[in-house]
Amino acid sequence: MKLTxxxxxxxxxxxxxxxxxxxxxxxxxxxxxxxxxxxFGVLVMLLLAGSMNYGNNLGFMLAFLLAALGLVATLHxxxxxLGLQLTPGKAEPxxxxxxxxxxxxxxxxxxxxxxxxxxxxxxxxxxETDLTPRASASLHLTEPSANRGLxxxxxxxxxxxxxxxxxRSWCYVELESDCMxxxxxxxxxxxxxxxxxxxxxxxxxxxxxxxxxxxxxxRSGDSLKHIxxxxxxxxxxxxxxxxxGDRSEKRWLDWTALSGLDAEAKLSRLCRGVxxxxxxxxxxxxxxxxxxxxPSRGQKHRHQCLQALALYGVEP
Amino acid sequence: MIxxxxxxxxxxxxxxxxxxxxLAVVPHFFNLSIWISLFFGAAVALRLxxxxxxxxxxxxxxxxxxxxxxxxxxxxxxxxxxxRTAAVALLVSMLGLKLLEVKQRRDLYVVVFLGYFTLITQFxxxxxxxxxxxxxxxxxxxxxxxxxxxxxxxSGSLLAPVREALKLILQAVPVMIILFVFFPRLSGPLxxxxxxxxxxxxxxxDKIRPGAISQLSQSREVAFRVHFEGAAPPPNQxxxxxxIFWDTDGVEWNLGRELPTRELTLxxxxxxxxxxxxxxxxxxxxxxxxxLPNRLPAETRITPDFQLKRREAVNQRVxxxxxxxxxxxxGDIYEDEWIRGLTLPDSITPRMEQLVxxxxxxxxxxxxxxxxxxxxxxxxxxxxxxxxxxxxxxxxDQFLFDTRRGFCExxxxxxxxxxxxxxxxxxxxxGYQGGEINPMGDYLIVxxxxxxxxxxxxxxxxxxxxxxxxxAVAPERIERTFDFDLTGDQIGTPISFDIPESDxxxxxxxxxxxxxxxxxxxxxxxxxxYTHDRQSDLMxxxxxxxxxxxxxxxxxIGLTAIIMLIIGIYLWRTSREKVDAIQAxxxxxxxxxxxxxxxxxxxxxxxxxxxxxxxxxPDLKMEIHKITRLYIALRYGQVNSKAQQQQLQRLIxxxxx
Numbered sequence: 001m002k003l004t005x006x007x008x009x010x011x012x013x014x015x016x017x018x019x020x021x022x023x024x025x026x027x028x029x030x031x032x033x034x035x036x037x038x039x040f041g042v043l044v045m046l047l048l049a050g051s052m053n054y055g056n057n058l059g060f061m062l063a064f065l066l067a068a069l070g071l072v073a074t075l076h077x078x079x080x081x082l083g084l085q086l087t088p089g090k091a092e093p094x095x096x097x098x099x100x101x102x103x104x105x106x107x108x109x110x111x112x113x114x115x116x117x118x119x120x121x122x123x124x125x126x127x128e129t130d131l132t133p134r135a136s137a138s139l140h141l142t143e144p145s146a147n148r149g150l151x152x153x154x155x156x157x158x159x160x161x162x163x164x165x166x167x168r169s170w171c172y173v174e175l176e177s178d179c180m181x182x183x184x185x186x187x188x189x190x191x192x193x194x195x196x197x198x199x200x201x202x203x204x205x206x207x208x209x210x211x212x213x214x215x216x217x218x219r220s221g222d223s224l225k226h227i228x229x230x231x232x233x234x235x236x237x238x239x240x241x242x243x244x245g246d247r248s249e250k251r252w253l254d255w256t257a258l259s260g261l262d263a264e265a266k267l268s269r270l271c272r273g274v275x276x277x278x279x280x281x282x283x284x285x286x287x288x289x290x291x292x293x294x295p296s297r298g299q300k301h302r303h304q305c306l307q308a309l310a311l312y313g314v315e316p
Numbered sequence: 317m318i319x320x321x322x323x324x325x326x327x328x329x330x331x332x333x334x335x336x337x338x339l340a341v342v343p344h345f346f347n348l349s350i351w352i353s354l355f356f357g358a359a360v361a362l363r364l365x366x367x368x369x370x371x372x373x374x375x376x377x378x379x380x381x382x383x384x385x386x387x388x389x390x391x392x393x394x395x396x397x398x399x400r401t402a403a404v405a406l407l408v409s410m411l412g413l414k415l416l417e418v419k420q421r422r423d424l425y426v427v428v429f430l431g432y433f434t435l436i437t438q439f440x441x442x443x444x445x446x447x448x449x450x451x452x453x454x455x456x457x458x459x460x461x462x463x464x465x466x467x468x469x470x471s472g473s474l475l476a477p478v479r480e481a482l483k484l485i486l487q488a489v490p491v492m493i494i495l496f497v498f499f500p501r502l503s504g505p506l507x508x509x510x511x512x513x514x515x516x517x518x519x520x521x522d523k524i525r526p527g528a529i530s531q532l533s534q535s536r537e538v539a540f541r542v543h544f545e546g547a548a549p550p551p552n553q554x555x556x557x558x559x560i561f562w563d564t565d566g567v568e569w570n571l572g573r574e575l576p577t578r579e580l581t582l583x584x585x586x587x588x589x590x591x592x593x594x595x596x597x598x599x600x601x602x603x604x605x606x607x608l609p610n611r612l613p614a615e616t617r618i619t620p621d622f623q624l625k626r627r628e629a630v631n632q633r634v635x636x637x638x639x640x641x642x643x644x645x646x647g648d649i650y651e652d653e654w655i656r657g658l659t660l661p662d663s664i665t666p667r668m669e670q671l672v673x674x675x676x677x678x679x680x681x682x683x684x685x686x687x688x689x690x691x692x693x694x695x696x697x698x699x700x701x702x703x704x705x706x707x708x709x710x711x712x713d714q715f716l717f718d719t720r721r722g723f724c725e726x727x728x729x730x731x732x733x734x735x736x737x738x739x740x741x742x743x744x745x746x747g748y749q750g751g752e753i754n755p756m757g758d759y760l761i762v763x764x765x766x767x768x769x770x771x772x773x774x775x776x777x778x779x780x781x782x783x784x785x786x787x788a789v790a791p792e793r794i795e796r797t798f799d800f801d802l803t804g805d806q807i808g809t810p811i812s813f814d815i816p817e818s819d820x821x822x823x824x825x826x827x828x829x830x831x832x833x834x835x836x837x838x839x840x841x842x843x844x845x846y847t848h849d850r851q852s853d854l855m856x857x858x859x860x861x862x863x864x865x866x867x868x869x870x871x872x873i874g875l876t877a878i879i880m881l882i883i884g885i886y887l888w889r890t891s892r893e894k895v896d897a898i899q900a901x902x903x904x905x906x907x908x909x910x911x912x913x914x915x916x917x918x919x920x921x922x923x924x925x926x927x928x929x930x931x932x933x934p935d936l937k938m939e940i941h942k943i944t945r946l947y948i949a950l951r952y953g954q955v956n957s958k959a960q961q962q963q964l965q966r967l968i969x970x971x972x973x
Binding site: 039047063064075078079105110115166 | 421422425426429432433435436439440443448451452455459462463465466467468469471480481484485487488489490491492495496499502632843844845846847876880883884887888890891919
């Protein structure tokens with residue numbers, strides 16, 4: 001049963017200001033019987049008609065009890081959403097075409113449980129959880145991404161059929177949550193005419209790939225390939241092997257180097273370039289029109305570059 | 317995409333569903349043919365077997381075979397599918413099949429709803445309190461299944477959904493009571509499906525055959541119960557009027573055709589009794605009332621010979637209110653009554669005529685003849701006995717002159733015949749006489765053993781007058797309810813009315829019986845017997861007599877809305893966290909820090925917050941740690957003393973950021 005009133009009549013649940021969670025208020029909850037609920041209604045009517053015909057007072061009692069249960073369940077289904085707090089969580093970046101996963105944190109501030117809380121979004125698989133008293137849970141809404149850029153979490157519904165499944169209460173929620181969509185990696189970068197390598201002017205600083213220089217403690221971002229497994233086996237902790245050489249491989253991924261392609265294709269290839277460079281632990285920099293990211297390496301750098309690609313030419 | 321309704325059921329849900337459905341059907345085993353019950357039992361057993369299998373859903377071919385078996389079984393057991401029991405048999409068979417077919421959540425709803433339906437059909441057969449309690453318990457279980465299945469994950473304990481369902485039901489009960497009390501009751505059925513099963517019912521019949529009433533007298537079954545407004549009439553006035561007999565062939569008495577309806581001229585005394593009767597099913601149209609009814613219940617008419625007759629036969633317990641006047645004068649006699657009241661059968665013998673003419677010689681007026689007849693019964697060796705010798709050819713003559721042992725029906729019929737011989741219009745009245753007051757519920761219980769027959773004669777200036785010849789023979793019968801012990805009675809043995817009052821055990825048994833009957837009567841009166849009349853009575857007592865018809869419905873809706881509002885407000889309030897003293901103090905502490913720029917993030921735990929706060933304000937390190945440690949211990953730890961709580965509050969009050 002999907003009933004969506006026109007937008008301007010819609011009562012939305014929105015956070016008052018960003019850090020505070022969005023709380024579902026009592027006038028933002030819609031409620032309607034489910035299919036079993038409608039059948040239940042017909043059943044109660046039938047039982048009532050039968051009891052009237054036979055003048056059977058116990059029948060009346062049972063029919064009235066069921067009717068009253070339906071009424072009380074309405075309130076409880078409404079109550080199951082009332083006061084529920086929602087906060088946008090993390091949304092890990094993905095490549096265009098992959099599914100963006102938006103984390104949504106649900107908090108139950110009351111002393112009673114709230115089972116069967118479900119998040120629904122058009123065209124997206126609904127997710128469900130049971131909230132215990134004064135507890136939080138996180139659910140992920142998976143939304144397919146088409147284009148690079150920032151994907152804003154769309155309007156979604158929080159719904160519940162608890163306690164009897166005869167009624168469904170729901171409300172529309174809009175949370176400020178964005179997922180970074182990197183460009184889809186394209187084919188390999190073509191070999192460029194201009195050399196990618198530049199000799200280090202200041203000599204070797206122990207960053208290279210050619211010769212073994214020594215070991216240093218592991219820092220996050222170091223490639224797995226350079227971990228000194230032997231020392232780990234000796235229980236000396238994580239250590240990274242350092243290599244040096246007379247030239248360090250610094251590669252520039254350059255927009256201008258790609259010619260004869262449209263912007264999106266260029267971005268795709270640059271994206272591939274960034275990924276390849278990261279895989280081979282090359283130090284690289286990125287040049288886009290108006291953007292230059294100096295050569296570096298590591299996860300943070302990777303994200304910075306991919307983000308620049310994702311947001312290139314996108315209106316903020 | 318998994319639609320909620322298509323989710324498969326888990327084993328626990330299947331087991332619980334099977335068990336509850338079985339329980340919902342169990343009382344029907346007494347109502348249905350054994351083969352229907354066996355089929356259902358087999359279906360349940362199969363379901364339990366499949367529940368243990370990896371794939372708990374039977375194959376289609378098996379379902380087809382089972383459906384065929386069910387149909388054949390139904391056809392053999394109930395070839396005429398229009399009766400109530402046949403309909404219930406169909407329901408039970410279907411339920412068995414559906415249970416086997418259950419797979420998805422959608423099926424679960426269907427089965428639970430069918431379960432509710434099955435429960436209500438139990439009340440077509442029995443309506444006692446025990447069954448009601450049983451049915452509502454099963455209803456609780458079925459509701460708990462709905463609760464369980466509307467969760468995401470199965471709940472930890474089986475009791476949790478039951479507790480939740482109980483909570484829902486307890487909140488629904490006030491609404492149910494409002495609906496029950498105020499829902500406008502119709503005085504008759506909406507339509508008659510004619511699905512009722514005829515069952516043998518003890519009670520007065522439309523014929524008096526020799527021995528008919530004495531047979532009834534052996535039954536301790538309750539005929540009806542009466543609640544009086546004010547005092548009950550004395551025992552010798554408790555004549556509950558029922559069928560009136562005019563015509564006889566000498567052996568059997570018949571009702572004959574009913575007298576045509578006409579305006580009744582009655583002269584009633586001031587004294588009146590108002591009372592409410594709960595009548596057990598009789599399968600007849602008569603209602604019973606004290607002599608002489610003057611206010612009629614709904615759907616009832618009064619015949620010229622003062623029988624109360626309902627439009628429909630009483631095939632279930634009914635409750636009605638009547639008023640009666642013990643002092644009355646029915647005035648003149650109509651021609652048809654005169655003719656029928658004097659019609660004699662061929663069985664009148666010369667010795668009966670001689671007897672009557674002897675009385676007529678002694679006293680001239682009809683009233684004198686009546687008295688002569690009564691003293692004849694009193695003075696001649698007549699005995700009142702439950703087991704009279706069999707008289708077949710001419711019961712009246714043989715009884716009067718040969719056997720002289722009989723029950724009320726013998727006295728009443730022979731007396732009536734003698735009156736007719738004397739030229740006094742007379743008729744036989746059957747009904748009940750007496751009744752036992754239950755001191756625990758302050759009402760009168762009239763049993764089948766109180767069935768009685770007496771005469772009415774028409775006397776100039778007095779109208780129809782009640783004459784009970786039995787009272788002349790056995791006045792104790794009239795003064796006291798008929799409570800006897802059948803053991804060892806020989807044919808013709810006079811009935812002894814001596815009840816051993818001192819017998820402690822007997823007395824105790826009577827007390828228990830009374831107590832049980834009082835509870836049961838409350839149940840009958842307020843639950844089962846809550847009809848159109850009772851509803852009007854209750855509204856009148858509540859001072860709400862203006863609530864009639866649609867206004868009752870408005871009141872019902874209004875009161876329901878009020879209750880719903882109360883529950884709604886209660887639920888709304890519990891949806892917010894109650895901030896306890898410990899937390900309030902801690903929040904105060906956070907506020908103080910926030911004023912100095914150290915704000916706690918909503919997801920930040922107290923420990924992380926303390927770490928951050930001490931970094932920002934190293935000068936307050938000691939205090940922050942002390943407060944945080946105490947707060948954590950109080951809120952999450954085992955510490956829970958008033959002193960420590962006060963210490964926390966003191967520390968926070970003294971905390972200066």
